[in-house]
Amino acid sequence: MGVLDLKQSLVGHKGRVWNVCWHPSGEWLASCGGDKAIRIWTHDKSKWVIKTILTEGHTRTIREVSWSPCGNYIASASFDATVAIWDQKTVQFECNTTLEGHENEVKSVSWSISGQLLATCSRDKSVWVWETHDEEYECAAVINAHTQDVKKVRWHPTKDILASASYDDTVKIFKEDTASSDWLCVSTLESHTSTVWSLSFDSTGDRLVTCSDDKTLKIWQQYEPGNDRGIATPDDEPVWKCVCTLSGFHSRTIYDVDWCKKTGLIVSACGDDIIRIFQEDSDSDKHQPTFNLVCSMDNAHTQDVNCTQWNPAITGVIASASDDGTIKIWQYTD
Amino acid sequence: MSKLLENPNPKIYPKLEEKLGTDEKSENVARNPDVYDARSIFELLRNITDPEHPLTLEQLNVVEQSLIEVNNENNEINVQFTPTIPHCSMATLIGLSIRTQLLRTIPAKFKVSVTITPGTHVAETAVNKQLADKERVAAALENKYLLTVIEQCLESTVAEDSDPEKDDDCQTCES
Numbered sequence: 001m002g003v004l005d006l007k008q009s010l011v012g013h014k015g016r017v018w019n020v021c022w023h024p025s026g027e028w029l030a031s032c033g034g035d036k037a038i039r040i041w042t043h044d045k046s047k048w049v050i051k052t053i054l055t056e057g058h059t060r061t062i063r064e065v066s067w068s069p070c071g072n073y074i075a076s077a078s079f080d081a082t083v084a085i086w087d088q089k090t091v092q093f094e095c096n097t098t099l100e101g102h103e104n105e106v107k108s109v110s111w112s113i114s115g116q117l118l119a120t121c122s123r124d125k126s127v128w129v130w131e132t133h134d135e136e137y138e139c140a141a142v143i144n145a146h147t148q149d150v151k152k153v154r155w156h157p158t159k160d161i162l163a164s165a166s167y168d169d170t171v172k173i174f175k176e177d178t179a180s181s182d183w184l185c186v187s188t189l190e191s192h193t194s195t196v197w198s199l200s201f202d203s204t205g206d207r208l209v210t211c212s213d214d215k216t217l218k219i220w221q222q223y224e225p226g227n228d229r230g231i232a233t234p235d236d237e238p239v240w241k242c243v244c245t246l247s248g249f250h251s252r253t254i255y256d257v258d259w260c261k262k263t264g265l266i267v268s269a270c271g272d273d274i275i276r277i278f279q280e281d282s283d284s285d286k287h288q289p290t291f292n293l294v295c296s297m298d299n300a301h302t303q304d305v306n307c308t309q310w311n312p313a314i315t316g317v318i319a320s321a322s323d324d325g326t327i328k329i330w331q332y333t334d
Numbered sequence: 335m336s337k338l339l340e341n342p343n344p345k346i347y348p349k350l351e352e353k354l355g356t357d358e359k360s361e362n363v364a365r366n367p368d369v370y371d372a373r374s375i376f377e378l379l380r381n382i383t384d385p386e387h388p389l390t391l392e393q394l395n396v397v398e399q400s401l402i403e404v405n406n407e408n409n410e411i412n413v414q415f416t417p418t419i420p421h422c423s424m425a426t427l428i429g430l431s432i433r434t435q436l437l438r439t440i441p442a443k444f445k446v447s448v449t450i451t452p453g454t455h456v457a458e459t460a461v462n463k464q465l466a467d468k469e470r471v472a473a474a475l476e477n478k479y480l481l482t483v484i485e486q487c488l489e490s491t492v493a494e495d496s497d498p499e500k501d502d503d504c505q506t507c508e509s
Contacts, residue, residue: 016472034472060476063469079473105473123473149470167467195467213466252445253466271445303442304468323442323468 002277002295002334004318008048010327012039017321019064019307024071026313031327032062038076038086040093041327048329057084057095064108069115077106083120085137099137101128110162112155119162121150127164127174129183141183145172152198156205157261163208165196171210171220173240186235189220191242200259200266207286208240209266211254217268217278219244219289229287244289249276249296252304260310265332266291267318269305274298275320277332294334301326339386341419347395350380368441372402375411378439381491382431385424385483390490394418396428401451409444411436416451425455429465430474431487 015034022029029041029048038054060079067074074086074093081104085097103124110119118130118137127150129141149167156162162174162183171189176182194213201208208220221243223231233239252271259266266278277295284290301322311317316332376399380392391397401414413432417425429448436446448465450458464470474480 061472079476107469123470151469167463194463213463 002279002332004275004277004295004297004300005331005333007317007329007331010041010048010050010329011325012050012053013037013325013327015325016323017306017325017327018061020309020319020321020327021065021067021074022309022311022313022319023067024069024312026311026317028067029319029327029329030065030067030074031321032065032076033321033325034061036060036062036078038062038065038074040074052093054086054093054095057086057098058082060105063106066109066111068111069113073111073115075109075111075118077109077120079105081106081122083109083118085135087135097135097137099130101139101142102126107150108152108154110153110155112160112162113158114160117155117160119153119155119164121153121164123149125150125166127153127162127172129162129174140181141176143174143183143185145174145185145188146170151195154199154201157201157203158205161205163199163201165199165210167195169194169196169212171196171199171208171240173238186237187240189240189242191218191245192216195253197254198256200257202259202264203261207259209257209259211257211268213253215247215250215252215254217246217249217254217257217266218242219246219291221286243287244291246278246291249278249293250274255304256307256309258309261312262310262315265294265310267308267310269308269320271304273301273303273305273322275300275305275308275318275330295332297330300330301328340422340424341386344387344389344394344418346389346393349390349392350376350399369406370404370411370440370444372399372404375402375404375413375436375440378435378491379413379432382428382435383487383490384418385427385431385487391415391428391432397432411440411444411446413446413448414451415448416454420454421456425450425457425461426464427480427483427487429461430471430480431484433465433471434475434484435488435491 013033017033020031031039040051041048042051058078062078064077076084081102083099084095086093102122105123121127127143130137131140146166147168152165169192172185173187192212196212199210206222210218220240222238224238225233250270256269268276275297278291279294281290301324303323307321318330320328379397382391403412433448449462
């Protein structure tokens with residue numbers, strides 16, 4: 001079993017903290033929540049301290065924040081139906097662009113690896129893809145593939161492929177059709193029996209982990225056309241199959257999951273206040289993988305854990321956010 | 335809301351005092367304000383006003399003490415409520431009022447679930463899923479119109495609530 005050590009509790013938000021996001025360098029952390037503020041924390045010797053507080057960008061809850069891959073921009077998704085883009089041209093972060101179009105609450109925002117595409121999703125059931133050129137943002141697609149509230153959007157780690165998770169219990173995969181330049185749903189991942197709250201690709205982008213209100217985590221494997229397993233790919237598009245279900249580990253809704261690109265460890269955030277870490281067996285077959293629970297941190301927070309994310313640069317460091325109003329920084333060791 | 339009442343002539347049930355003859359407070363609650371039981375939760379909910387009628391959820395038998403479960407060890411509270419008619423369009427709103435009242439009065443460590451009594455509503459699964467989705471509940475409570483309606487339903491509970499500690503809790507979660 002591994003050990004999760006609490007390094008620090010970051011206090012400052014008033015009320016629920018919905019989300020945290022690491023800067024690509026791993027040196028900064030952005031957080032947001034019900035107090036309509038974004039807080040940016042920085043590493044000062046051994047301690048995390050508040051660097052700046054961004055207010056007046058949104059009139060309602062900020063549900064999610066996301067750093068661009070270059071680290072120069074923050075996108076924030078709000079219940080006020082807008083997405084704000086913040087940059088640091090001067091000393092301070094400033095909101096210079098607001099993306100409007102969704103009919104109601106924006107639930108999630110994500111940058112593609114190139115930084116040239118931005119995806120947003122909303123309770124209005126749609127997923128929007130935005131193209132960015134020289135800080136101009138243009139809507140490239142409005143995708144109405146889900147039948148309910150869309151909870152999360154995440155880009156593939158290397159390609160312009162987008163995944164979304166929804167209240168309609170499914171995950172969908174989208175990509176641009178090169179001929180028509182339309183964004184199309186190329187795959188629907190069905191297996192969860194309730195809301196899919198979040199998802200995360202592994203480092204290769206060939207696998208996904210999803211988490212749900214049905215209290216399970218699921219691992220999905222992509223099978224390309226012509227795969228040696230003989231898995232049929234009807235539309236000449238890759239097919240995603242659920243190859244593993246981790247059930248019986250979580251006692252309430254799982255709100256977030258993150259697959260570490262450095263170590264391959266999976267961390268989950270649960271409504272039972274517990275942070276859990278899973279590791280794939282060393283002799284695991286990728287078509288039928290097995291994962292073990294290697295750490296379970298009881299009372300990680302005093303209320304629901306809403307978000308967990310591995311630091312992209314510093315191995316084993318996790319940030320978590322909770323309804324209890326705190327953000328916690330953890331160090332995981334085998 | 336439509337002007338026509340969906341259920342113009344609901345059955346009215348006697349209040350708890352009328353059934354028991356006295357207004358005995360639960361002993362647990364008297365000893366320790368952080369320990370709850372079905373009775374003390376019922377006390378918090380019984381005087382919520384129905385969105386349609388000038389009657390309480392207790393009088394309409396929407397909430398009943400026997401359909402409330404409290405597990406103090408696991409910090410779990412489960413409340414089942416029974417819509418007055420199986421196609422009641424107010425079911426989500428009533429559930430939301432119950433949820434809001436508990437959010438404001440019960441310590442945050444408790445995991446509260448509010449569901450429809452099985453078999454008593456045509457859209458039971460959909461309403462339950464919505465009430466269990468804390469993100470949608472949070473968004474709903476930021477909706478000014480909806481919040482006004484909920485406040486009206488809860489007004490009578492605030493007036494009758496004489497426990498000062500609970501008033502404190504209420505302020506904490508609103509500030």
